[in-house]
Amino acid sequence: QQQVKQSPQSLIVQKGGISIINCAYENTAFDYFPWYQQFPGKGPALLIAIRPDVSEKKEGRFTISFNKSAKQFSLHIMDSQPGDSATYFCAASLLYNFNKFYFGSGTKLNVKP
Amino acid sequence: ETGVTQSPTHLIKTRGQQVTLRCSSQSGHNTVSWYQQALGQGPQFIFQYYREEENGRGNFPPRFSGLQFPNYSSELNVNALELDDSALYLCASSFDIYEQYFGPGTRLTVT
Numbered sequence: 531q532q533q534v535k536q537s538p539q540s541l542i543v544q545k546g547g548i549s550i551i552n553c554a555y556e557n558t559a560f561d562y563f564p565w566y567q568q569f570p571g572k573g574p575a576l577l578i579a580i581r582p583d584v585s586e587k588k589e590g591r592f593t594i595s596f597n598k599s600a601k602q603f604s605l606h607i608m609d610s611q612p613g614d615s616a617t618y619f620c621a622a623s624l625l626y627n628f629n630k631f632y633f634g635s636g637t638k639l640n641v642k643p
Numbered sequence: 644e645t646g647v648t649q650s651p652t653h654l655i656k657t658r659g660q661q662v663t664l665r666c667s668s669q670s671g672h673n674t675v676s677w678y679q680q681a682l683g684q685g686p687q688f689i690f691q692y693y694r695e696e697e698n699g700r701g702n703f704p705p706r707f708s709g710l711q712f713p714n715y716s717s718e719l720n721v722n723a724l725e726l727d728d729s730a731l732y733l734c735a736s737s738f739d740i741y742e743q744y745f746g747p748g749t750r751l752t753v754t
Contacts, residue, residue: 536685564742573647573733573745574686619685630676630699631735631743633685 536634549607553620560622610641647746664719668736675717680731
């Protein structure tokens with residue numbers, strides 16, 4: 531059973547546009563939801579993370595929206611830039627159960643200049 | 644402060660062989676987690692080490708084993724390699740339960 535489902539698989543956005551990636555999770559006990567950015571040949575880099583006690587977190591151009599009742603969370607990238615072109619992974623974990631991460635399958639974002 | 648480092652960068656092995664991958668955790672971190680990332684997929688949790696003890700394991704067979712050393716660096720060992728073991732192996736370090744920081748990975752190819 532896939533614990534975290536991510537969509538879309540790929541996304542093309544024009545420079546300056548908004549990129550939106552969605553994730554849904556199964557386990558209501560999850561209490562930590564990070565987003566990672568991965569460039570080809572590199573390891574994932576932590577972008578932004580949220581706990582379920584807040585509905586939104588913003589860091590620069592990146593915003594996480596969290597809907598606990600729907601068991602969904604999403605990443606919004608405002609003013610998308612060609613340098614944002616990468617694969618994005620959402621994840622969920624139980625902080626007090628050795629913080630094992632369950633990752634989504636990834637979204638390949640291509641920002642056109 | 645140094646980040647997470649992994650060695651080697653790339654590795655080619657033959658089916659049935661054994662391999663050891665290494666990870667140096669970020670300064671101040673005491674927890675190391677290992678993940679397997681198949682091409683085009685998200686990372687899958689293999690196991691985690693906390694203060695030299697295995698602290699949790701994913702759905703991987705016993706031929707995947709590990710170690711953590713007193714300096715919190717870690718090794719991943721895979722015995723009896725299979726073609727499906729070809730993947731990017733990532734380690735991530737953290738301090739206790741907090742954010743995990745990933746290394747660049749080791750690309751393992753099994754032929």
